[in-house]
Amino acid sequence: MFKAESWAALFRDYRIFLNGLIATVQMTLVGFSIALILGIILGLFSTSGKKPLRIISRIYVEFIQNTPLMLQALFLFYAVTFAGFRGFKPLVAGMLALGIYHGAYFSEVFRAGIEAVPKGQSEAAYSQGFTYVQSMWYIILPQTIKIILPPMVNQVVNLIKNTSCMLLVGGAVDLISATNAYAVGLSTARYAAAAYVFSGIIFFAICFPLSRIAARWEQRLKARDQQGNIPKKKNAPDNVSDAELDRMIGENSDGELASGTRENSSEGGGLE
Amino acid sequence: MIRLIDVHKSFGNQEVLKGINLHVKEGEKLVIIGPSGSGKSTLIRLMNYLEEPTSGQVYVHTHLMSHNRRAFINKIHSAMVFQQFNLYPHLTVMDNLTLGPRKLKKVPKREAEEIAMHYLKRVKLEHKANVYPTTLSGGQQQRIAIARALTMQNRVLLFDEPTSALDPEMVQEVLDVMIGLSKEKNFTMVVVTHEMGFAREVADRVIFLDGGVILEEGTPEHFFKNPQNERCKAFLGKIIR
Ligand SMILES: Nc1ncnc2c1ncn2[C@@H]1O[C@H](COP(=O)(O)OP(=O)(O)OP(=O)(O)O)[C@@H](O)[C@H]1O
Numbered sequence A: 001m002f003k004a005e006s007w008a009a010l011f012r013d014y015r016i017f018l019n020g021l022i023a024t025v026q027m028t029l030v031g032f033s034i035a036l037i038l039g040i041i042l043g044l045f046s047t048s049g050k051k052p053l054r055i056i057s058r059i060y061v062e063f064i065q066n067t068p069l070m071l072q073a074l075f076l077f078y079a080v081t082f083a084g085f086r087g088f089k090p091l092v093a094g095m096l097a098l099g100i101y102h103g104a105y106f107s108e109v110f111r112a113g114i115e116a117v118p119k120g121q122s123e124a125a126y127s128q129g130f131t132y133v134q135s136m137w138y139i140i141l142p143q144t145i146k147i148i149l150p151p152m153v154n155q156v157v158n159l160i161k162n163t164s165c166m167l168l169v170g171g172a173v174d175l176i177s178a179t180n181a182y183a184v185g186l187s188t189a190r191y192a193a194a195a196y197v198f199s200g201i202i203f204f205a206i207c208f209p210l211s212r213i214a215a216r217w218e219q220r221l222k223a224r225d226q227q228g229n230i231p232k233k234k235n236a237p238d239n240v241s242d243a244e245l246d247r248m249i250g251e252n253s254d255g256e257l258a259s260g261t262r263e264n265s266s267e268g269g270g271l272e
Numbered sequence B: 001m002i003r004l005i006d007v008h009k010s011f012g013n014q015e016v017l018k019g020i021n022l023h024v025k026e027g028e029k030l031v032i033i034g035p036s037g038s039g040k041s042t043l044i045r046l047m048n049y050l051e052e053p054t055s056g057q058v059y060v061h062t063h064l065m066s067h068n069r070r071a072f073i074n075k076i077h078s079a080m081v082f083q084q085f086n087l088y089p090h091l092t093v094m095d096n097l098t099l100g101p102r103k104l105k106k107v108p109k110r111e112a113e114e115i116a117m118h119y120l121k122r123v124k125l126e127h128k129a130n131v132y133p134t135t136l137s138g139g140q141q142q143r144i145a146i147a148r149a150l151t152m153q154n155r156v157l158l159f160d161e162p163t164s165a166l167d168p169e170m171v172q173e174v175l176d177v178m179i180g181l182s183k184e185k186n187f188t189m190v191v192v193t194h195e196m197g198f199a200r201e202v203a204d205r206v207i208f209l210d211g212g213v214i215l216e217e218g219t220p221e222h223f224f225k226n227p228q229n230e231r232c233k234a235f236l237g238k239i240i241r
């Protein structure tokens, strides 16, 4: 079945695969755009101070992450078709379904990214007079990019692979659907094995480099974090706690605080 | 310039400020002292609404502070310097200084950079304009943070323990800059600090905060010579070297 003849047939019919690949890439790009927009909006919702927004975001994320993509895609396609939108193409359904599904994951990526930026950053922005949206745009989001990129690329890899859910919808034109149609076609079924392998090679050739890039970025990020150049709060020698004060007042109940100062300081804790 | 009227602030059911009345006059240099956890940061952060009071009012200049007016009021009236510097790490020093004026006050780039350079010279870091903040020492970062506050060209400067996160040898360079600022009548300065030498030199008034109330207030001399409150005495005994 891996005969040269099979590969010659694939070569001859390359247009089928090329069109499938184009449709898959289209689905990926549009799906990614939808997911990105949804992800930013829901990510901002989930980090905002407004509880209703956080709840909306939470419900969306949990609902989407805990039901199968396949079901969401089927539901979307049939619901919309039965609702009367006859011209609703499987390709469009695929884009929407992937966008909605991965939007939930992107949202979590953004949330983690925003939460990783120290609170002092937005406080500095507010103290200068930036609004919430301005501080996000000029100060917080630019700092999240490095944190967000690796998991984001991983999500894109998943998104590419998830174009496969279109197979079930039927009538789709993406690479998987095209491959399968080819493999079960009357005249081409003989080349099924080679077709599947070929399709797998195409996916691998796209996804593997992306995964590697993501892994590389992630490692670089970790290495940088370990250098740790964020200033930590030092226990300033003059930080006197309430409890200490109480104790001191007790000890010095017969007054003489002014002269007692030096002695107290030596026992009281690192006054230097 | 800043007026707090019967301000209460609770976090959950812990009441951190229990009815503060305070009027910081225009041009006044006010130092806030008090033990750890007494609410000093909460108090100064109320002045630019980084914390919102549970009850009571905050006035800045003639404006009543509110959540929605915070951005507008801070933009034209105040600037803050934090213990942790909070410089923007993704921007160069120059961009840290020009971001606010350019985006908030629509100052043209060229002009914003001239203003920034002026203040960088003032903190003696003009040669660091094009580096990223994380390459600088703590003291240098804090001086940049002060320059960033100054580029907003507002009258009120708020400092929350600006030297507490610094290595001891870097404290003075930052205090020197602040002492320089205090000589200018235009600036209203509110400073949370334990640097009593600094307080003695620049403060018009010192307030001692403890348990969420102002337990004592007066001139620095008053605090050094005859503080009345027991807790204030004990505290001063502890921190004056
Ligand atoms: N965001 C917050 N949520 C809950 N509790 C808080 C919050 N901010 C401050 N507190 C509490 O309020 C009290 C006063 O805090 P605040 O930071 O104002 O004290 P401080 O006088 O500045 O102390 P320090 O000298 O340690 O900076 C502390 O008990 C603190 O734990």
Ligand SMILES: [Mg+2]
Pocket: B040, B041, B042, B160, B161
């Ligand atoms: Mg504090």
